[in-house]
Amino acid sequence: MPSQSLQTLINEVFKEIKDVGEDASIYSIHLFQGVMDLPPLYFHASLEEQWDEEEEPEEIDTMLKVVSAAYHQYLDVFSKVKVEELSPHLSCDHHIELEVLLPPVSVIYSFSTHESETLWAYISENLDKGLIRPSSSSTGATVFLVKKNDSGLSLCVDYPKLYYFTRKNRYPFPPMNQLLIVFDGYNIFSQIDLHGAYNILRIKEGHEHLTSFRTKYVSY
Helix, strand or coil: CCCCCCCHHHHHHHHHHHCCCCCHHHHHHHHHHHHHHCCCCCCCCHHHHHHHCCCCHHHHHHHHHHHHHHHHHHHHHHCCCCCHHCCCCCCCEEEEEECCCCCCCCCCCCHHHHHHHHHHHHHHHHHHHCCCCECCCCCCCCEEEEEEEEEEEEEEEECHHHHHHHHCCCCCCCHHHHHHHHHHHCCCCCCCCCCHHEEEEEEEEHHHHCCEEEECCEEE
């Protein structure tokens, strides 16, 4: 942890940002890296390194036009191609520590013909993308379908038993009113909608079996 207080750290960092007239929003990850003692995450330094041969040049050109120049170094996170892929393992992979050896196995709900077709379509699509894989885990969560606003069906994985037996994190965290200080003096903010946010952060290797879900076909 840094020796300076959070208040002092925020004041000094954002004073420097304001002095040079830069966009403060792109510095938030580095600010809280120092507060929470986490290793910073860096993107590729050049646009050429961010794209492989499968990327469409048209997509890159479009994003260069619609994404603010201040965020071009993060251009790959706006890719409609990469959002369909499983993210690489990083130092911040999500790990799950349990109070017990394994949480109890959940039940498998009955589905109608239409619901079964929706379930299988979801499984097939995500197997093809590499986002899920068949599992032989000794535990597994329940899945069910809920209606969307467009009258379609959305699959949900129900993890209450996993949540209940997960060891709760008790690390210190800055109070919300202290975090809001970083916005002092700013009037324009950027809002980014994370599509498929659950696929952005990987589960730590060796912990994947704890997130398995059970269907009438097989566990995944």
